[in-house]
Amino acid sequence: MIQFDQVSKRYEGGHEALSQLSFAVPTGEMAFVTGHSGAGKSTLLKLLGLIERPSHGTISVDGKNLAKIRHSGVPKWRRHIGMVFQDHRLLMDRSVFANVELPLAIGGIARAERARRVRAALEKVGLLAYERQLPATLSAGEQQRVGIARAIVARPGLLIADEPTGNLDPQLAVEIMGLFGEFQQVGTTVLIASHDLPLIKRMKKRVIVLDHGRLVADLAAQEVL
Numbered sequence: 001m002i003q004f005d006q007v008s009k010r011y012e013g014g015h016e017a018l019s020q021l022s023f024a025v026p027t028g029e030m031a032f033v034t035g036h037s038g039a040g041k042s043t044l045l046k047l048l049g050l051i052e053r054p055s056h057g058t059i060s061v062d063g064k065n066l067a068k069i070r071h072s073g074v075p076k077w078r079r080h081i082g083m084v085f086q087d088h089r090l091l092m093d094r095s096v097f098a099n100v101e102l103p104l105a106i107g108g109i110a111r112a113e114r115a116r117r118v119r120a121a122l123e124k125v126g127l128l129a130y131e132r133q134l135p136a137t138l139s140a141g142e143q144q145r146v147g148i149a150r151a152i153v154a155r156p157g158l159l160i161a162d163e164p165t166g167n168l169d170p171q172l173a174v175e176i177m178g179l180f181g182e183f184q185q186v187g188t189t190v191l192i193a194s195h196d197l198p199l200i201k202r203m204k205k206r207v208i209v210l211d212h213g214r215l216v217a218d219l220a221a222q223e224v225l
């Protein structure tokens, strides 16, 4: 369960990016966060990834108060969550395999086990045949799928994605969203920031709407028409 309780975030010298935000996402649910540009979507995800810290309020995940995680504990925390970005942030001089392996190498897992898990992750995103290639030789959709494989290779309980389909054509975007749906089906909690309303509607999942950092609507999956 992800829980935001009266969370506000004010960037240094800036206005409030999030204002008294409260909501909860049960374990295993998939939800979208949407809203206009600057509404606070990325900020919300960054707080979960401990890339930023809230100015006020409490965020907890599975009962763990994120404020209790100190700077030194952040890498360990990040191993529990998978993060996907719009600009996939792959290492372009490393193979697809090496990119996906990265979170496991940092996690100190033995080489044979790493290889097994990397191949399982690549198979899930349909890229097993590409493991030796450099990311630059792949299409935009394929590169995004490498980013997703890297995010899920350590089997995180929580997957967060910031505009994961922002650079993709509509057909590819639908495929990528379908992939996130598959991870939810095997028990992963999935939170996706997106401004692509037609795509969000099509997915028929819960939708949390932000406007100037405030929660203005929270639609259950069956309310999304």
Ligand SMILES: Nc1ncnc2c1ncn2[C@@H]1O[C@H](COP(=O)(O)OP(=O)(O)OP(=O)(O)O)[C@@H](O)[C@H]1O
Binding pocket: 011, 012, 014, 016, 017, 035, 036, 037, 038, 039, 040, 041, 042, 043, 044, 195
């Ligand atoms: N590092 C920062 N320093 C100062 N202000 C910031 C910083 N990051 C974001 N902001 C501001 O906080 C507000 C929310 O930004 P955020 O990136 O969370 O919005 P968003 O909904 O993800 O927008 P977009 O859809 O354009 O990515 C904006 O007004 C933005 O300018």
